[in-house]
Amino acid sequence: MIKNKSLISINDFSRDEILRIIELAADFEANPNQRLLEGKIIASLFFEPSTRTRLSFETAMNRLGARIIGFSDVNATSTTKGETLKDTIKMVSNYADLIVMRHPLEGAARYASEQASVPVINAGDGANQHPTQTLLDMFSIMKTQGHLENIKIAMVGDLKYGRTVHSLLMAMSQFNPTFHFVAPDELKMPEEYKSFLREKNVSFTEHRDMNDILPEVDILYMTRVQKERFSDLIEYEKVKNTYVLRNAMLDNTKDNLRVLHPLPRVGEIDPDVDANPKAYYFKQAENGVYTRMAIIASILGVK
Amino acid sequence: MEKELKVSAIKDGTVIDHIPAQNLFKVISLLGLENIPNQITFGTNLESHKLGRKSIIKVADKFFADDEINKIALVAPEAKLNIIRNYEVVEKRVVEVPNEIIGYVRCFNPKCVTNHQPVPTRFYLVGKHPLALRCHYCEKVTTEEHLVIL
Ligand SMILES: [Zn+2]
Numbered sequence: 001m002i003k004n005k006s007l008i009s010i011n012d013f014s015r016d017e018i019l020r021i022i023e024l025a026a027d028f029e030a031n032p033n034q035r036l037l038e039g040k041i042i043a044s045l046f047f048e049p050s051t052r053t054r055l056s057f058e059t060a061m062n063r064l065g066a067r068i069i070g071f072s073d074v075n076a077t078s079t080t081k082g083e084t085l086k087d088t089i090k091m092v093s094n095y096a097d098l099i100v101m102r103h104p105l106e107g108a109a110r111y112a113s114e115q116a117s118v119p120v121i122n123a124g125d126g127a128n129q130h131p132t133q134t135l136l137d138m139f140s141i142m143k144t145q146g147h148l149e150n151i152k153i154a155m156v157g158d159l160k161y162g163r164t165v166h167s168l169l170m171a172m173s174q175f176n177p178t179f180h181f182v183a184p185d186e187l188k189m190p191e192e193y194k195s196f197l198r199e200k201n202v203s204f205t206e207h208r209d210m211n212d213i214l215p216e217v218d219i220l221y222m223t224r225v226q227k228e229r230f231s232d233l234i235e236y237e238k239v240k241n242t243y244v245l246r247n248a249m250l251d252n253t254k255d256n257l258r259v260l261h262p263l264p265r266v267g268e269i270d271p272d273v274d275a276n277p278k279a280y281y282f283k284q285a286e287n288g289v290y291t292r293m294a295i296i297a298s299i300l301g302v303k
Numbered sequence: 304m305e306k307e308l309k310v311s312a313i314k315d316g317t318v319i320d321h322i323p324a325q326n327l328f329k330v331i332s333l334l335g336l337e338n339i340p341n342q343i344t345f346g347t348n349l350e351s352h353k354l355g356r357k358s359i360i361k362v363a364d365k366f367f368a369d370d371e372i373n374k375i376a377l378v379a380p381e382a383k384l385n386i387i388r389n390y391e392v393v394e395k396r397v398v399e400v401p402n403e404i405i406g407y408v409r410c411f412n413p414k415c416v417t418n419h420q421p422v423p424t425r426f427y428l429v430g431k432h433p434l435a436l437r438c439h440y441c442e443k444v445t446t447e448e449h450l451v452i453l
Binding site: 086 | 414416420422442443
């Protein structure tokens with residue numbers, strides 16, 4: 001039962017609950033204006049700015065007919081005057097039926113869910129979790145492949161710090177995938193995730209060059225390779241062009257291949273890919289609205 | 304047994320032996336011994352085959368509950384307890400790291416909410432040798448080498 005449950009970490013939702021959200025998201029895509037939350041108030045608390053995530057959530061709330069309170073700039077709130085997170089959450093849970101929150105501290109959303117008398121949806125807590133991103137990624141995989149089982153997924157770029165790839169890896173592991181990790185040495189997939197996969201008997205391979213595996217994969221999940229992650233800038237200069245996808249590289253790939261990216265991109269997908277029918281990242285962002293509608297509607301018990 | 308003689312005997316109470324010498328004061332503070340009125344004697348830098356230098360604490364008229372004493376397993380995993388009644392050892396116990404550790408270990412992640420807001424820390428035991436604790440909040444694992452007792 002998802003009703004009244006907080007969504008803090010992707011691990012909070014079972015396989016069946018994930019599938020239920022995906023099914024509902026498809027429903028909302030087919031019929032996006034369903035004012036099921038007329039008379040409900042949702043708090044949108046962004047303790048750090050994230051325009052992209054906030055717009056997606058607030059679009060979902062508006063399409064459901066809910067009213068929104070909150071802030072998108074922490075400087076405008078009493079938090080800067082030293083109010084504790086607990087006090088802010090206690091106060092807001094007396095006003096709203098649901099809290100969506102983004103916070104720079106890791107674990108802040110879990111803590112808020114323990115203090116709130118209403119459910120909390122984590123819209124990102126530092127580098128820790130961003131479960132609605134994972135669910136929209138899975139909805140996108142389902143839509144483009146028709147199912148979630150036995151998918152061959154390449155993850156490219158910053159696999160060390162990228163929380164979206166870590167959460168997606170954990171959640172997809174319930175559906176017997178094959179992973180191919182493509183990263184520079186400094187940004188390789190951490191050992192804890194690899195041992196998680198070994199325990200679950202999920203197969204994976206590691207590469208430095210994405211051309212090695214492009215012809216085999218169903219999903220190409222690109223991430224940003226940020227300069228500031230490198231301790232050695234010479235190393236960055238050496239590898240930066242290796243992790244850029246260009247249209248010509250998609251020539252000998254499978255017809256069902258789709259390119260995903262959590263956005264915003266910097267230089268890792270050349271604009272010449274955008275017109276290729278295999279480019280899916282803008283549609284993926286749109287899928288986020290339907291996925292968030294599904295999550296909100298399920299938690300508030302109207303679907 | 305002859306080494307115990309270096310610290311005076313007690314009639315009733317608990318003897319905590321095999322504490323690593325460098326962690327004596329952490330054990331005292333974890334058990335809140337500085338705040339109780341009981342008679343307490345301790346010896347430190349005693350020779351031990353296992354630990355090199357060990358400490359021993361004797362607390363008169365005090366018998367610890369499991370969840371109370373198991374707190375010290377993080378800093379004194381080899382600790383042995385002798386329960387004394389009328390100068391006789393009536394029971395021997397060892398300590399065990401609890402599965403859930405609330406309120407006395409610091410999360411090593413500087414960006415964890417517990418290091419910025421007045422939140423009691425909470426961990427789940429995910430490894431014993433070496434010790435590994437997963438933070439309930441930020442989900443990061445604090446290992447033995449980064450362990451700090453609050
Ligand atoms: Zn933590």
